[in-house]
Amino acid sequence: MATARTANPAPMIGLNKPANGQFRGQTKPAGQLPGLLAPAQQPSGPMRMSSIPQSSGGIKFGDDWKKCLELPPKDTRMRTSDVTSTKGNEFEDYCLKRELLMGIFEMGWEKPSPIQEESIPIALSGRDILARAKNGTGKSGAYLIPLLERIDLKKDFIQAIVLVPTRELALQVSQISIQISKHLGGVKVMATTGGTNLRDDIMRLDETVHVVIATPGRILDLIKKGVAKVERAQMIVMDEADKLLSQDFVVIIEDIISFFPKERQILLYSATFPISVQKFMSKHLKKPYEINLMEELTLKGITQYYAYVTERQKVHCLNTLFSRLQINQSIIFCNSTQRVELLAKKITQLGYSCFYIHAKMMQEYRNRVFHDFRNGLCRNLVCTDLFTRGIDIQAVNVVINFDFPKSAETYLHRIGRSGRFGHLGLAINLITCDDRYNLKNIEDQLVTEIKPIPGSIDKSLYVAEFHSVDPDDDEDDDGIEGGAKIKEL
Template structure:
């Protein structure tokens, strides 16, 4: 049960403007303990240096699995979203042993349904249109075959992964680096808008095999002649529905125009609008279609609503903090201004809190994302910037402080909890203006959002959490400089 911090300092992070020193840095929250002023660090102890070295020392018949540095076994209950498989193993796909080592050291024991369906088809070189729920392993479904097909003897860009947000680019690059760490030579680069173009130019002057990028930045690099993509054999579009929206589709079309005619295109998303059909007919060659979305919402997420007035929202949030057992929570608002105001209010209530939105400088966003992911704060307030693909498995509670405007946004928001078949809780603060929208979203998603009970059973959203060693993270991306300080009016 969460309790207030006794000696709460300024937990929304910032810089002392007089001496440029960090102020108010909270300690990391405990995994299951109370929400107090002095929580314990999350995550497992770093493993000792791996004595096993991939490469010439590997011989057929070696018991190579015994030498792996595996994370703590995840004993949490999993739903059928990830357990309803055909019983395949990663070894069944004839992957390089060094790639298998990285997969197992990520803690991935067996392929999920989307990985079972996708990996062998992607390895064959065929185009794919895949629809699967958030948090069921889509990143692994395309990264595993992508890395398997990289030829390290060639020094040009061989694959591009397109994502809609900078945070998702950072996350995907981190996963890629960890999975490929035993391959000995795969060069992965993340490039997004808001970062130093000179750094990207210097990195592309050297060997890069895989580029994870947002559309605007990679198109800029291509047009400047810096990123050579004419030999790219695979292009992946993660969160493809967003990439094919009006904000991005023109950029995507331009990028494809620079690729070779025989390139492979893989599309992955939880939702696909009508525009996807037009794109598929124009650019995909007899795509293999995967649809694992008979039910739209994740089975492990319990959904509630609390009927409140606008003035009661902060008080209701305070009550939830005091009664819920929160590992980490993500709290959504509908505007950047309300994000900053709410973060300040939460800090005044005595709880540790970060916030993030699209109008922040990129270096601030990188630092907040990196530190929240590594458990340095319990609560994150954000806009819909954080709804796309972000996978932080310690998050077991999502709160819609402002109810979303459409079913697609709601689906992506609540999908930040209950990752990879685990349990999660979604709580919606509903005003009189939201009640019709609530019914519409229930009907469109064919889901049941129930009134919040006086006491919520902890077994619905609390389970023992084991984190994966974060050492895989790209140091260049992780070393952002400062936090964004809270500001704005006191009125919310």
């Protein structure tokens, strides 16, 4: 299947939409995307072969094992207090297995973030947790590290299940699990989601699996078929718990819980906790340890602007933003699948390489788009709210709400795709007359300020390191909000 590389312009395609979500426009010369992860840092690329033995048997007592690590290039970008305001703990303070520490450090995780400091020792003790922390502050590590530490390789059954609301998040979490456990010498991690071949999952579960990362519908199907045996599983994690306990999933989640033993540990993680989470906690958690790191809701490193436009001006405004901003990678949100495809086509016609993704696409194509965008093969991704939950792509420094969201919760999750792990990011909202009251409501609910967009945006607000600007970048100060003679989407 063809993929688009921003560095290698491809001929303009026709108006027929590609089924795989990968438009290839005649891109402006960009060279290597500034700020994108180098191959050694690609979290979802092929894992590098390590010279470290796969178990501690190859490291003798007294050896300096840290010298053997193959660390990624050090991230020297500035980080905000969202992840730096810690107690000063080290990962080694938690008495973790040396082999697990190796995987942690080779991921480039140097010190625990605040949510990891609060969560890891409590999770290791076996206590239930209700944790609320901002998007992009290290929640995945907060539960995966204690989960993997507690896996007993002598037991050949499922010991832990991580439930997530989307297939893309399941793939991301499973990849992180595999990478940080690669030196543990035999931890078997499996991802299972709807839209994939059920027979393959059944065959995989016929072998040893210790950890399952799953979407709710698929794992419940496997449990009811007697294939996924969870009666001895000791831990259940719910990532993006507010979504999992919404009306879309809560009945399935209750059904899944009924198959687990009464003595199990439940960990809930999310950025927002509506009433549904409180009800579930009261029913299923035993004296949970509550963590709340949400004194403010939005990430400190994200600068938020709005541009007041008419519907017909949106594409022109987007084109102006592309020409002026120093974008590493951008995610552009629309409110419907139809508008996602139409906008992706428009962006391609403007000469920019663009992928798109939404829930109605075949899973095979969704996986390819997610993988290729994460690996930096395209600068821009147009999507629905499918891509708001937990997706962590470090190179994304700009989020654009082409269509303004209806709820504060959706807005919070959307803009949280930039400024990941304490880095800088930019959120730009295209606001029409119909959105103005919603804009004010979201500002009030999140206790945040969304400012009018200036004629030029200071790069220091969203670019951590200055790179050479593309030759086509326009630095003039023409107003962004000018009219556009482009057919309305």
